[in-house]
Amino acid sequence: MQEYAPAAHPGLSAPARTTNGGAPEIVVRGVRERPRGWTAWLSTTDHKKIGLLYIYTTFFFFLLGGVEALLMRLQLAHANNTLIEPPTYNALLTMHGSTMIFLFVVPVLAGFANYMVPLMIGARDMAFPRLNALSYWLFLFGGIAFYTSIFFTPPSAGWTSYAPLSDNAFLPDNGIDAWIFMIHLTGISSLLGAINFTATIHNMRAKGMGWGRMPLFVWTILIYSYLLILALPVVAAAVTMLLTDRHFGTAFFDNTGGGDPLLWQHLFWFFGHPEVYIMVLPAFGMISEVLPVFARKPIFGYKAIAASTAAIAFTSMLVWAHHMFPTPVPEVVLAFFMLSSFAVAVPTGVKVFNWLATLWRGSLVFRTPLYFGCGFLATFVIGGISGVILAIFPVDWYFNDTYFVVAHLHYVLFGGSVFAIFAGLYYWFPKMSGRMMSEALGKTSFWLMFVGFHVTFLVQHSLGLEGMPRRIYWYPNHGNWQTLNLISTIGSFILGTGVLVTVVNVLLSIKNGRRAGNDPWQANTLEWFTQSPPPENNFDVIPRVRSVEPMKDIRREVARRAGQGTETVSQPATTGAT
Amino acid sequence: MPRIRVIRALPRGIRAIRAIRALPRAVPAGIVLALVAAPAAWADALTPESSPSRNAADIHTLYVLALIIGALIFVLVEGVLLTSIIRFRRRRGGAEPAQIRGNTPLEVGWTLGAIAILVVLATVTFAYLGDITTPEKSSGATQVAALHQPAVPGDHALKIGVNGQQYIWRFDYPGPQQVFSYHDMYVPAGTTVTLKITSSDVAHSWWIPKLGGKSDAIPGHTNDTWFRIDKPGTYYGECAELCGNHHADMRARVIVLPPAQFQAWMRRQARDILRSQRLLEISRRLRGQGP
Ligand SMILES: [Cu+2]
Numbered sequence: 001m002q003e004y005a006p007a008a009h010p011g012l013s014a015p016a017r018t019t020n021g022g023a024p025e026i027v028v029r030g031v032r033e034r035p036r037g038w039t040a041w042l043s044t045t046d047h048k049k050i051g052l053l054y055i056y057t058t059f060f061f062f063l064l065g066g067v068e069a070l071l072m073r074l075q076l077a078h079a080n081n082t083l084i085e086p087p088t089y090n091a092l093l094t095m096h097g098s099t100m101i102f103l104f105v106v107p108v109l110a111g112f113a114n115y116m117v118p119l120m121i122g123a124r125d126m127a128f129p130r131l132n133a134l135s136y137w138l139f140l141f142g143g144i145a146f147y148t149s150i151f152f153t154p155p156s157a158g159w160t161s162y163a164p165l166s167d168n169a170f171l172p173d174n175g176i177d178a179w180i181f182m183i184h185l186t187g188i189s190s191l192l193g194a195i196n197f198t199a200t201i202h203n204m205r206a207k208g209m210g211w212g213r214m215p216l217f218v219w220t221i222l223i224y225s226y227l228l229i230l231a232l233p234v235v236a237a238a239v240t241m242l243l244t245d246r247h248f249g250t251a252f253f254d255n256t257g258g259g260d261p262l263l264w265q266h267l268f269w270f271f272g273h274p275e276v277y278i279m280v281l282p283a284f285g286m287i288s289e290v291l292p293v294f295a296r297k298p299i300f301g302y303k304a305i306a307a308s309t310a311a312i313a314f315t316s317m318l319v320w321a322h323h324m325f326p327t328p329v330p331e332v333v334l335a336f337f338m339l340s341s342f343a344v345a346v347p348t349g350v351k352v353f354n355w356l357a358t359l360w361r362g363s364l365v366f367r368t369p370l371y372f373g374c375g376f377l378a379t380f381v382i383g384g385i386s387g388v389i390l391a392i393f394p395v396d397w398y399f400n401d402t403y404f405v406v407a408h409l410h411y412v413l414f415g416g417s418v419f420a421i422f423a424g425l426y427y428w429f430p431k432m433s434g435r436m437m438s439e440a441l442g443k444t445s446f447w448l449m450f451v452g453f454h455v456t457f458l459v460q461h462s463l464g465l466e467g468m469p470r471r472i473y474w475y476p477n478h479g480n481w482q483t484l485n486l487i488s489t490i491g492s493f494i495l496g497t498g499v500l501v502t503v504v505n506v507l508l509s510i511k512n513g514r515r516a517g518n519d520p521w522q523a524n525t526l527e528w529f530t531q532s533p534p535p536e537n538n539f540d541v542i543p544r545v546r547s548v549e550p551m552k553d554i555r556r557e558v559a560r561r562a563g564q565g566t567e568t569v570s571q572p573a574t575t576g577a578t
Numbered sequence: 579m580p581r582i583r584v585i586r587a588l589p590r591g592i593r594a595i596r597a598i599r600a601l602p603r604a605v606p607a608g609i610v611l612a613l614v615a616a617p618a619a620w621a622d623a624l625t626p627e628s629s630p631s632r633n634a635a636d637i638h639t640l641y642v643l644a645l646i647i648g649a650l651i652f653v654l655v656e657g658v659l660l661t662s663i664i665r666f667r668r669r670r671g672g673a674e675p676a677q678i679r680g681n682t683p684l685e686v687g688w689t690l691g692a693i694a695i696l697v698v699l700a701t702v703t704f705a706y707l708g709d710i711t712t713p714e715k716s717s718g719a720t721q722v723a724a725l726h727q728p729a730v731p732g733d734h735a736l737k738i739g740v741n742g743q744q745y746i747w748r749f750d751y752p753g754p755q756q757v758f759s760y761h762d763m764y765v766p767a768g769t770t771v772t773l774k775i776t777s778s779d780v781a782h783s784w785w786i787p788k789l790g791g792k793s794d795a796i797p798g799h800t801n802d803t804w805f806r807i808d809k810p811g812t813y814y815g816e817c818a819e820l821c822g823n824h825h826a827d828m829r830a831r832v833i834v835l836p837p838a839q840f841q842a843w844m845r846r847q848a849r850d851i852l853r854s855q856r857l858l859e860i861s862r863r864l865r866g867q868g869p
Contacts, residue, residue, distance in 0.1 A: 086823040093820075158820045164797060165780040165822060170744075255798025261781060262796055296668065301680040326783060327794045328801040331711065338703065342696040349692040350685070352655060357684070359662040363675045366667065374663060381655045385648035388696070392703050394710045395641045397791020398626050398634075401783060401818040465626050467787030469818040472826035478814075 045129035046536060047114050050136050052432065054111025057140055058104050059503070064147075065099035068092045070496055073456075077489040079477035089473035090156035091175070095146075097159030098179060101275065102186045103143045105417050109282040110135070110193050112424055113221045115432060117197060119527035119534060120215045122206025122542045127199035135193040142185030149178035158471060160272070161242070163253030163264035168246040176246065180239045187232045194225035194232075201225075206526065208545035215525045215548070216299065219306045220285030223313045227274045227281070230317065235271035238264060262327060269320035277316040279413060281309055283420030284351060287373055290423045291355055293523045294370035295362030301354040302548055308347035308354075315344045325396040334393045341391035348384055352377065367521075368442030372423035375450045379419060383411030386461065401471075404464025407457045414453060422449070422502065429506070430520045434532040435513030441505040448498030455491025459484040524549035627787040631805040633710045634790030640706055647695060710790075713770045713804035735770040735804070738763065742775070742782030742795035744821055745828035755848040763832045764847075766840035768808050775801040780822065786815035786832050794819060807834045 044050060072092050075084040084092070114132065118125055126132045149155060153173035157166040166176050201222045205214065214222075241252040242264070251257025253264045284305075292299045299305060321329065321337040355377055364370060386408040390396050399405055422445075429437050463484050468475060475481050519528040528551050530539050546553050625642060629635045666675075713735055739750035740763075751757040765771045775784050777795035784803070785792035793801040807813075817828035835843060 086826070090820070090823060090825075156823070162781050162820070165820070170780055170822065260798060262799065295666075295675070297675045298677055298679050300678065301685050304680070304685050324794075326792045326801075327796060328799045331707070335704070339700060342700060345696060346689065346692045350689055353688045354685070356655065356658045356662070357678075357681075359666065360658065361675055361678070362662070362666050363668040363672060364663065364666050374659065377659055378656060381652060385652055388699070389641065389644045389648060392640060392644055392699065394637050394703065394707065394791060395644065397793075398637050398641070398787070400792060462624070465624065467627055467785075467815070469783075469785070469816060471820040472816070474826050 045125075045133050047118050047126045047129065047132060048432075048534060048536075048538075050132050051111050051113075051115030053136050054107055054114055054139070057136075057143070058108035058111055061099050061103035061143060062108070063499075063503070065096050065104060066496055066499060068096040068099065070492055072096065073489040073492040075473065076475070076485050078486070079475055079482045081474060084473065086473045087156060090158075090471075091150075091154035093471055094155045094158050094161075094175075094179070095150070098146065098155070098182065100413070101159060101279065102182060103139075103146070105279040105413065105421075106190060106275070107139050107186070108421060109221075109224065109279070109417075110139075110190065112286070112421070112428065113197060113217075113224075113282065114193075116428060116527055117200060117218055117221055118204070119431075119530065119538055120218050120525050121201065121204060121209060122526045122539060122545065123200060123204035124538045126196050127204060128196050131192050131196055135189045135196065138185050138189035138192070142182045142189060145185060146178055146182035149175050152178075155179040160268055162268075163242060163245070163261045164255075166242060166246075166264075167254060169254075177243070180243050183235060183239045187236050190228050191232050194228035197221055197225040198229070206542050206545050206550075209550075212303070213545050213548045213550075214306075216288035216302065216305055216309075217282070217285035217525075220281045220288075220309050223309050224278055224282050227278050227313050227316070231271045231274035231278070234267055235275075238267035238271070241267075262324075265324050265327065266320070269323045270317075272323065273320045274313075274316045276412070277312055279417050281312065283376075283417040283424075284309065286420045286424035286427070287355060287376055289523075289525065290369045290373045290427050291358045293427070293521050294365045294367060294373065295359050296365065296522075297358060297362040298524075298549065299354070300357035300360075301350075304350055305354050308350045311347040312344055315340060315347070319344060322391055322393070322396070325393045326400050338391050338393045342388065345384065345388050345391070352381055352384065367426075368437065368439055368446060369423045369427040369521075371443060371446040372419050372426060375446060376416060376419040376423060379411060379415030379450075379453065383408055383415055386411060399464055401469055402464035403460040403468045403470055406470050407460035407464065410453075410457045410460075414457070419449075422446075425502070425506075427521070428527075429509070430513075430516030431527055431532045431534070433510050433513070434516055435509050435511075436516050436520060437505050437509040437513060441501055441508070445498050445501035445505060448494055448501060450498075452491050452493070452495030452498050456488050456495055457491070459487045459491075463488075519551065522551075522555070524551050526550055529554065629788055629790065630807045630809065630811075631789050632714050633803075633805065634788065636706045636710045637790055640703060643702060644699060647699065651695075713772055714806050735772045736765060737772050737774065738765070740773050740775040740784055740795065742777040742779075742784065742817065742821070742828075744779050745817070745824040747782075747784070747817075747828070747830045751844065751847075753844070753848070756851055757844055757848045758851070759847065761830060763830065764840060764843050765807070765832060765834055766837040767810050767834050768806070768837065770804060770806040772802065772804040775803065781819050782817045782821045782828065783819035784815075784830075785818040786813045786830065788813050789815075789832065792818050805832075810834045810836055810839075 041049060041053065044053075071084065072089065075081050075089060114126070117123075153175045155161070155171075155175035155178060157171060157176060157179075161176060161179060164170060168176075201214075201218055241250065244250040245252055245254060245259075251259040253259050253261050255261060288299055288305055318340045319337060321333060322341045325334060325337075359374075386404070390399055390405065390408060426437055426442055429435075463481060466479050466481065466484075468481055475485070516532045518530065518532055520532075521528070526539075526543070526545070527534075529543060543550060543554060624645065626634075626638050629638050737752050741748040741750070746760050747763075749759050749763045751759075773784065773793070775793045775795045776799065777797045779797065781797070782795040783792045784795055784801075786805075789805040789807070791803065793803045795801065811834050813832040813834070815830050815832070817825055817830075819825075821828060
């Protein structure tokens with residue numbers, strides 16, 4: 001057996017190099033210090049630095065997208081409001097959707113995966129470090145290309161850019177071209193990233209880490225990567241066809257020239273629905289990492305969770321037309337897509353039950369990551385249920401393109417993905433920065449976000465039920481629309497405040513947080529084996545993996561060598577100190 | 579399924595309840611309360627617009643069924659979650675939790691349970707489908723739905739063409755004379771109205787919430803829907819597919835008239851259109867712009 005040993009009692013206040021009872025410690029040898037400063041960030045090929053660049057950049061875009069959302073909510077706070085002009089409103093809804101999807105959720109997951117996957121599988125970097133850097137820079141330039149359009153004419157056809165509205169006959173300005181450019185650049189970025197992740201995960205796992213011992217977050221990143229590889233070329237082709245329709249006289253989506261506007265919808269959603277799972281599956285993975293650590297209990301049904309991830313991904317390729325139920329499509333097609341959408345609900349439900357069973361009879365340590373984890377579960381289930389309701393196509397004929405759908409997608413993407421991302425942020429921040437985040441600010445942020453979220457979006461179901469279509473820049477004072485919209489606007493500002501509290505928490509803790517030590521949570525996976533933040537080569541010695549929870553084995557081994565009973569080490573009492 | 583009456587004005591107390599409902603621990607309680615205790619007052623917030631047309635009523639029923647199943651799952655999940663949060667909090671000196679890694683019969687059980695629920699939902703949907711998509715017969719009382727069409731009592735539909743254009747709806751009525759209208763669609767009560775929906779520029783979506791589901795208007799395609807309303811009245815709607823800057827201004831009304839009044843409107847409209855076309859012709863000729 002190779003020599004390994006973490007600090008034996010990796011408590012919160014323990015510095016990285018505590019020696020304990022003569023147990024060996026991690027020492028980094030032969031690592032050349034890179035020059036610090038901004039050039040180091042520009043030229044880096046280190047997966048951790050690239051991961052941080054991703055996370056910083058995506059959170060910046062997240063705040064921009066949030067401001068866009070709040071501006072829309074301000075306009076909708078009152079019936080017949082004239083605060084924002086229609087072209088601006090349509091630009092805002094397009095920028096908000098495109099930013100959150102292409103510049104926040106998908107790349108922030110790439111950021112966490114960049115940082116964590118090599119550490120979790122016991123690798124020293126990604127398979128192709130330079131390609132990894134290229135991925136980041138393509139993403140950044142995609143975002144910049146998109147946002148420069150606000151100085152000219154921003155795109156205004158929605159994040160779905162339906163043809164023929166997005167054709168140059170109707171939107172001749174170059175906003176749509178900026179959007180196409182962004183899809184291309186972020187698409188190539190994600191594609192290269194996905195190839196990199198698959199190569200890394202397939203080939204660079206630590207000795208002993210078979211498929212059945214791979215952390216569930218890594219499982220979801222592997223499947224996220226395969227989905228990206230399958231789905232992205234389709235949208236790349238679609239936006240290229242749109243580009244040639246706009247500028248080079250083709251008529252793929254123009255019925256007057258022999259094309260078909262519905263082709264755009266099919267191509268877009270063939271990508272667009274897997275994209276939803278691209279955004280949700282890694283978030284599921286984060287939850288599957290966080291819950292067992294804070295429940296002090298193994299994940300319930302590891303195999304079922306891994307298998308359901310693959311099942312969701314496969315089925316998600318077959319459900320795209322459920323976004324198109326009101327279009328003229330034969331009934332048999334509608335029936336197929338209803339049944340396939342139901343089929344996705346089964347593995348998703350299995351995951352929810354597995355997470356609940358993980359918490360059940362655990363010993364729940366209520367730190368901020370678990371707050372966000374439970375918030376995720378409580379919220380995501382509503383998005384799942386409204387998703388099943390929307391899959392019933394005659395019912396969807398009523399709900400399609402209403403605020404009910406807006407509520408549903410935010411329950412899935414904010415209540416699901418974003419809450420999970422925040423759980424992941426609070427969980428991994430100590431590893432990435434070497435410092436703990438403030439629990440008080442973290443819990444404040446959670447409650448503001450949780451309450452703000454439900455105040456904003458719960459009432460939007462009712463708006464949809466009362467017949468309010470989405471993407472309208474004004475509405476008359478009809479029924480309860482005004483009251484419900486005002487509630488929603490108030491909620492959105494509470495939600496925004498909650499997000500800002502986390503931003504403040506990060507900025508304060510990164511300099512002043514308590515030292516975290518190697519393994520502040522007594523977690524299960526290999527990233528907690530190395531120092532916080534990890535040295536450039538990640539691991540001096542890569543331990544052999546003997547189970548799905550290698551850190552538990554290591555702690556047990558260290559305790560045995562130190563002559564203690566295993567119980568005292570695996571008890572959270574040593575960590576629980578706040 | 580009894581039709582739930584919609585109460586328009588939302589009393590203050592309900593508003594207060596709605597605010598409290600945002601509190602996390604009251605969420606399940608609020609939903610259960612809403613479903614069980616005060617269905618009438620909550621109908622507006624929890625169900626679609628009440629529907630005078632059969633297809634809309636069936637959609638309403640399907641939705642309520644799915645909502646009830648969903649609410650049961652919701653209560654189950656949130657209940658287990660809340661119980662775990664309260665009961666299984668770590669206590670100082672508490673024993674280490676049992677390291678359970680799974681339970682195959684349990685996992686197979688809930689997988690099959692989820693499948694069973696969805697099979698039920700799918701079966702019910704297919705059972706209602708025919709009623710929703712197949713137009714109802716017109717009631718016997720209506721003799722003539724459209725001008726110069728043979729009257730087939732009880733089995734006669736009025737076919738109206740709907741055309742979406744940035745940012746207005748155009749309606750074309752059948753008959754030997756050209757009759758069309760913009761924004762307001764006039765229909766006779768008690769008659770099944772079938773719509774052929776298309777667009778002449780970008781994608782729009784035809785939707786009058788109280789008349790059921792929406793149908794996208796796609797250039798180069800036609801889409802079908804229908805409704806039948808027995809009492810005169812006015813129904814409001816607006817375009818439901820982002821179609822440009824003034825998407826929110828693309829509104830429509832369906833005005834249901836007693837059959838006699840409807841025919842009078844058709845005749846007046848035909849005459850007005852003819853007259854204005856002649857005037858246009860004359861003014862063109864006067865300006866020397868050809869026929
Ligand atoms: Cu429209």
